[in-house]
Amino acid sequence: QSVLTQPPSVSGAPGQRVTISCTGNSSNIGAGYDVNWYRQLPGTAPKLLIYGNSNRPSGVPDRFSGSKSATSVSLSITGLQVGDEADYYCQSYDSSLSGSVFGGGTKLTVL
Amino acid sequence: EVQLLESGGGLVQPGGSLRLSCAASRFSFSSYAMNWVRQAPGKGLEWVSVISGSGHKTLYADSVKGRFTISRDNSKNTLHLQMDSLRAEDTAVYYCAKRDSFDAFDIWGQGTMVTVSS
Numbered sequence A: 001q002s003v004l005t006q007p008p009s010v011s012g013a014p015g016q017r018v019t020i021s022c023t024g025n026s027s028n029i030g031a032g033y034d035v036n037w038y039r040q041l042p043g044t045a046p047k048l049l050i051y052g053n054s055n056r057p058s059g060v061p062d063r064f065s066g067s068k069s070a071t072s073v074s075l076s077i078t079g080l081q082v083g084d085e086a087d088y089y090c091q092s093y094d095s096s097l098s099g100s101v102f103g104g105g106t107k108l109t110v111l
Numbered sequence B: 001e002v003q004l005l006e007s008g009g010g011l012v013q014p015g016g017s018l019r020l021s022c023a024a025s026r027f028s029f030s031s032y033a034m035n036w037v038r039q040a041p042g043k044g045l046e047w048v049s050v051i052s053g054s055g056h057k058t059l060y061a062d063s064v065k066g067r068f069t070i071s072r073d074n075s076k077n078t079l080h081l082q083m084d085s086l087r088a089e090d091t092a093v094y095y096c097a098k099r100d101s102f103d104a105f106d107i108w109g110q111g112t113m114v115t116v117s118s
Helices: none
Strands: A008-013 A018-024 A036-040 A047-050 A064-068 A072-079 A086-094 A099-102 A106-110 B003-007 B011-013 B020-027 B034-039 B044-050 B059-061 B069-071 B078-082 B092-099 B105-108 B114-115
Touching: A008 A018, A018 A086, A018 A106, A047 A064, A047 B105, A072 A086, A086 B044, A099 B044, B003 B092, B003 B105, B020 B034, B020 B092, B020 B114, B034 B069, B034 B078, B034 B105, B044 B069, B044 B078, B044 B092, B059 B069, B078 B092
Parallel strands: A008 A106, B011 B114
Antiparallel strands: A018 A072, A036 A047, A036 A086, A064 A072, A086 A099, A086 A106, B003 B020, B020 B078, B034 B044, B034 B092, B044 B059, B069 B078, B092 B105, B092 B114
C-alpha cells in the first residue's frame, strides 16, 4: 500500500490528452511538500519528468505538465505518442515517515 | 555526462549480507544528498535511504531500518549500501539516485539486482 495514491492504469489514443492523479495527505502533499514525477520505460531506470510540482527539466517536451491543488497533484500529457507508453510515478516527502515516498505507479497505454 | 554506476548486486541467502556501491562522475558529489531506491520484480518504486552531502545525516525506510547502513566516501565519489540480515522481500533492483535542490531524484544509475533466496 503506497502512501501516495495513483490510478493503476490510464490509456488514450495517439494525439489525445491524458491526466494522471496523485493523492496524498496532510503529512506529505497536504503539508506543502513538492511533488516530482518520473517516467520509467520498460527495463530502464526511472527518469525525472517534472520537479517542484510543475517544472520541466531541460530536454523534457512541453507536452508534459504538472499541476497541484491542496492535497493532490496531477501530470498531464498532451499529443500522446506510442513512445509515451511507460510507468509513471509521483514522489514527495512525508514528514510522519521522515523520508521520501512514491506513488504506486500508473501504467500508460497508448491505444 | 553526469553518471551513476551501481555494482555489488547478486544472489545471497536469507540472513546474509551484501554491500552495494555507486560510483559517481562528472558532478560535485559531496555537494548533494544521495539516495537508494529499490524496485521489487513487477512492483513499484520504494525509497530506501538517504545520506546528506557531508555524510553526517542519514534516514531509512522503516522496512530496512536497523538492517541497512548507507555511507559515502566523498574522496572517492562513491556511495555505499551495506545490507545485513537480508530477507526474501529485499529482492529488488537497487538504484542509486542523486537528489537535487528541489528534493527530486534528477540522476539515476542503471540499477543492480539483488536476489535473496536459498
